[in-house]
Amino acid sequence: MVTEMRNEHIDQKNKGTHPHKFTLWVGIASIIMTFAGLTSAFIVKKHAPGWSTTEVPVIFLYSTIIILASSATVHLSLKAFKERNMLRYRSLITITALLGLLFIVCQIIGFSQLWNAGITLEGSGAAQFLYIIFGLHALHVLGGAIALFVIFFRAYSSKVRRYNVVPVEVVSTYWHFVDALWVYLYIFFLINV
Amino acid sequence: MSNDVALHGHPEVVGSHEAHAHHHKETFITKYVFSQDHKMIAKQFLITGMVWAVIGGLMSVLFRLQLGFPDESFPWLEDVLGRWAKGGKISAENYYALITMHGTVLVFFVLTGGLSGTFANFLIPLQIGARDMASPMMNMLSYWFFFGGSIVMISSLFVQTGPFSGGWTAYPPLSALGDASPGSKVGMDLWIISMAMFIISQLLAGLNYISTVLNMRTKGMSMNRLPLTVWALFFTAVLGVLSFPVLLSGVVLLIFDRHAGSSFYLSDIFIASTNTALPNEGGSAILYQHLFWFLGHPEVYIILLPAMGIASEVLSVNARKPIFGYFAMIISMFAITVLAFLVWAHHMFVTGLNPFLGSVFVLLTLMIAVPSAIKVFNWLTTLFKANIRFTPAMLCAIGFVSLFISGGLTGIFLGNSTLDIHLHDTYFVIAHFHIVMGVSAFFGMFAGVYHWFPKMYGRYMNNTLAYIHFWGTIIGAYLIFWPMHYEGFAGMPRRYLDYGIWESFKQFAELNKFISIVAIITFALQFLFLFNFFYSIFKGRKVKDQNPWKANTLEWTTPINPGHGNWPGEIPEVHRWAYDYSKDGRDFIPQTEPIDPNESKH
Ligand code: HEM
Numbered sequence: 155m156v157t158e159m160r161n162e163h164i165d166q167k168n169k170g171t172h173p174h175k176f177t178l179w180v181g182i183a184s185i186i187m188t189f190a191g192l193t194s195a196f197i198v199k200k201h202a203p204g205w206s207t208t209e210v211p212v213i214f215l216y217s218t219i220i221i222l223a224s225s226a227t228v229h230l231s232l233k234a235f236k237e238r239n240m241l242r243y244r245s246l247i248t249i250t251a252l253l254g255l256l257f258i259v260c261q262i263i264g265f266s267q268l269w270n271a272g273i274t275l276e277g278s279g280a281a282q283f284l285y286i287i288f289g290l291h292a293l294h295v296l297g298g299a300i301a302l303f304v305i306f307f308r309a310y311s312s313k314v315r316r317y318n319v320v321p322v323e324v325v326s327t328y329w330h331f332v333d334a335l336w337v338y339l340y341i342f343f344l345i346n347v
Numbered sequence: 348m349s350n351d352v353a354l355h356g357h358p359e360v361v362g363s364h365e366a367h368a369h370h371h372k373e374t375f376i377t378k379y380v381f382s383q384d385h386k387m388i389a390k391q392f393l394i395t396g397m398v399w400a401v402i403g404g405l406m407s408v409l410f411r412l413q414l415g416f417p418d419e420s421f422p423w424l425e426d427v428l429g430r431w432a433k434g435g436k437i438s439a440e441n442y443y444a445l446i447t448m449h450g451t452v453l454v455f456f457v458l459t460g461g462l463s464g465t466f467a468n469f470l471i472p473l474q475i476g477a478r479d480m481a482s483p484m485m486n487m488l489s490y491w492f493f494f495g496g497s498i499v500m501i502s503s504l505f506v507q508t509g510p511f512s513g514g515w516t517a518y519p520p521l522s523a524l525g526d527a528s529p530g531s532k533v534g535m536d537l538w539i540i541s542m543a544m545f546i547i548s549q550l551l552a553g554l555n556y557i558s559t560v561l562n563m564r565t566k567g568m569s570m571n572r573l574p575l576t577v578w579a580l581f582f583t584a585v586l587g588v589l590s591f592p593v594l595l596s597g598v599v600l601l602i603f604d605r606h607a608g609s610s611f612y613l614s615d616i617f618i619a620s621t622n623t624a625l626p627n628e629g630g631s632a633i634l635y636q637h638l639f640w641f642l643g644h645p646e647v648y649i650i651l652l653p654a655m656g657i658a659s660e661v662l663s664v665n666a667r668k669p670i671f672g673y674f675a676m677i678i679s680m681f682a683i684t685v686l687a688f689l690v691w692a693h694h695m696f697v698t699g700l701n702p703f704l705g706s707v708f709v710l711l712t713l714m715i716a717v718p719s720a721i722k723v724f725n726w727l728t729t730l731f732k733a734n735i736r737f738t739p740a741m742l743c744a745i746g747f748v749s750l751f752i753s754g755g756l757t758g759i760f761l762g763n764s765t766l767d768i769h770l771h772d773t774y775f776v777i778a779h780f781h782i783v784m785g786v787s788a789f790f791g792m793f794a795g796v797y798h799w800f801p802k803m804y805g806r807y808m809n810n811t812l813a814y815i816h817f818w819g820t821i822i823g824a825y826l827i828f829w830p831m832h833y834e835g836f837a838g839m840p841r842r843y844l845d846y847g848i849w850e851s852f853k854q855f856a857e858l859n860k861f862i863s864i865v866a867i868i869t870f871a872l873q874f875l876f877l878f879n880f881f882y883s884i885f886k887g888r889k890v891k892d893q894n895p896w897k898a899n900t901l902e903w904t905t906p907i908n909p910g911h912g913n914w915p916g917e918i919p920e921v922h923r924w925a926y927d928y929s930k931d932g933r934d935f936i937p938q939t940e941p942i943d944p945n946e947s948k949h
């Protein structure tokens with residue numbers, strides 16, 4: 155941890171939260187605002203005339219289970235990392251990233267089921283919001299998966315042999331966040347359509 | 348120690364120990380272009396902002412020509428501008444494009460990017476005692492996203508169908524339907540791309556500012572010892588990271604309406620130009636307004652808060668008095684930040700908003716007047732009975748306070764929904780926000796540039812030019828915008844090409860001519876500032892004194908030309924707040940000086 159701080163040319167004493175973690179929390183706040191904007195737009199529109207609803211495809215239930223599982227694996231991988239159990243860490247991180255990709259695949263299947271049922275982007279009902287809100291969320295998961303791959307390869311590169319836990323903590327916090335965000339969005343849609 | 352640094356004649360300031368690790372060889376590219384030094388990034392924001400200010404200002408000169416002289420044509424304009432002024436007249440389409448670009452450019456690229464980009468970057472690390480931002484890399488990216496967004500916005504001026512022309516607020520349907528106007532085609536797509544890049548830039552920057560202020564303060568620099576500039580820039584960043592994402596979500600829906608056939612904002616539309624009825628149903632343009640103004644109102648404070656912070660600092664230093672009500676200042680800024688999120692619908696009183704809801708927004712809006720008034724009171728009390736040094740920065744800071752009072756008072760008119768029914772979308776609104784936000788933030792910026800120029804470039808700007816520029820600009824600003832209040836009271840609407848067709852507004856023909864002439868003169872006067880700025884970078888009087896203004900804050904403890912890393916040795920420790928001026932018989936006591944046991948309390 156200290157090495158990393160030095161590289162960032164900060165010679166302040168290390169108080170409290172690491173700046174990167176802090177940056178992440180503020181970033182999370184702004185992602186929350188994006189989705190708060192979209193879901194409140196949904197609520198405003200819902201009470202306007204001409205609103206149409208859609209069943210939420212069942213496959214999104216499976217994606218919920220998948221992303222919850224990935225939250226567990228990322229948690230375990232962080233634990234493994236802290237115990238310096240690199241082998242276990244790497245495999246768990248890989249599983250997490252793969253589960254993330256699987257989640258995105260499920261979302262795409264869900265979208266195509268809707269699309270094939272004749273519900274496209276035309277219109278202004280729940281389904282159009284669903285495409286956009288779930289799609290935007292999937293992009294955030296994709297970003298997280300990419301970050302996982304980055305720290306995964308970092309763990310392999312021989313040059314970087316320090317046990318710096320900060321990046322792993324940052325990515326895992328982010329991952330839990332997109333997971334929680336998904337649960338919120340899923341429940342929001344279940345209740346509101 | 349790299350040769351390069353020696354060659355550039357810069358003192359090697361990076362300390363002996365850890366800071367050395369990152370101080371790689373500096374090339375021209377890493378030093379001036381892809382720099383990660385917060386001070387260089389600040390200068391990049393400042394100079395880009397200046398270029399934008401000239402472009403945006405020139406646009407206003409062009410449309411003021413039309414407004415002041417609607418019946419005349421200027422053949423020379425066609426020689427200069429080509430298709431923008433066919434026959435020496437600004438066409439209706441170009442007029443709308445010009446006012447739209449003028450608003451977009453000044454609000455976002457000059458007064459947001461240029462103002463908080465410059466001073467947050469420059470002042471946060473220097474005043475809190477940090478070597479750089481929490482993430483210099485993100486900081487650099489923030490500038491380059493800003494720059495990229497600028498290029499895209501500029502490029503929209505050159506496309507065949509012209510730039511977007513539906514107003515800086517980009518309301519649908521003009522912004523959602525390509526067929527609605529020429530500017531709604533490619534121009535609008537470029538507007539969206541550019542704004543998306545701008546938003547990313549602001550988010551990267553804001554994240555960085557917040558974590559820097561909270562995590563990287565030097566020893567002893569507790570939050571209640573921060574200079575008010577840093578507090579202001581901190582609240583600005585908070586507003587930005589919480590409100591820009593909402594604009595982003597509004598724009599995402601807009602993109603889908605434009606290109607994917609959805610109808611979030613569109614309903615029951617018949618387009619006359621193509622003679623077609625559109626199939627879109629169920630959309631609501633008002634929804635866009637909610638999303639836009641949820642950003643839009645905080646945005647005006649994103650512009651204003653940095654200017655407030657700069658003014659507080661400059662006033663205190665040059666009044667040689669502690670800022671009056673330091674904590675009241677912080678709490679007011681906090682209140683402004685919170686309230687800024689709760690008043691957006693005052694821009695929508697006449698959209699059919701439920702009158703009961705409207706009265707809630709009236710109340711919340713008028714509540715903002717309270718912290719604003721506290722701040723004004725504190726500034727004036729700081730000036731009261733002070734031994735004022737009338738430096739150019741000080742004059743600009745006083746000018747800022749004057750403009751903020753004038754414009755804040757008209758805000759109270761507008762904040763009453765019943766009055767707003769009459770005043771909405773008239774020149775009264777134009778006058779209100781140009782005075783309270785536009786010109787006053789410019790004066791905050793001028794104050795900041797004059798005050799910190801010695802720290803930025805190790806030279807002074809020329810005072811005589813600065814005084815001429817100050818007086819000319821403040822008189823010009825009042826002469827331009829004050830009369831607009833009368834036009835607004837008379838009901839003269841904004842955003843029209845020609846008012847000659849109304850019998851009732853013919854009385855204003857001469858006034859409009861007058862406003863246009865003053866606007867052109869005031870615009871020309873700005874080149875005095877620009878000349879002064881660029882000339883002084885190379886030829887200005889050299890700073891010999893490490894602390895030329897006799898100020899307490901930490902930036903004046905760095906070498907006259909600080910290198911990357913800011914302090915050559917250890918970062919100084921802080922022992923007191925930033926405002927110990929004229930205390931215990933001493934003119935000023937820097938923050939780095941330990942508290943004397945016999946010292947009086949402030
Ligand atoms: C005492 C505080 C203030 C009050 C009560 C107030 C109230 C209002 C109201 C009600 C409007 C809407 C007018 C209309 O469109 O009919 C308005 C417009 C505006 N205000 Fe203020 N305001 C205040 C201070 C400020 C400040 C400090 C700024 C900027 C720093 C600002 C910037 C603007 C802008 C940019 C607009 C017009 C936007 C547009 O329609 O293009 N206001 N203000």
Ligand SMILES: [Cu+2]
Pocket residue numbers: 643644647690691693694
């Ligand atoms: Cu407002």
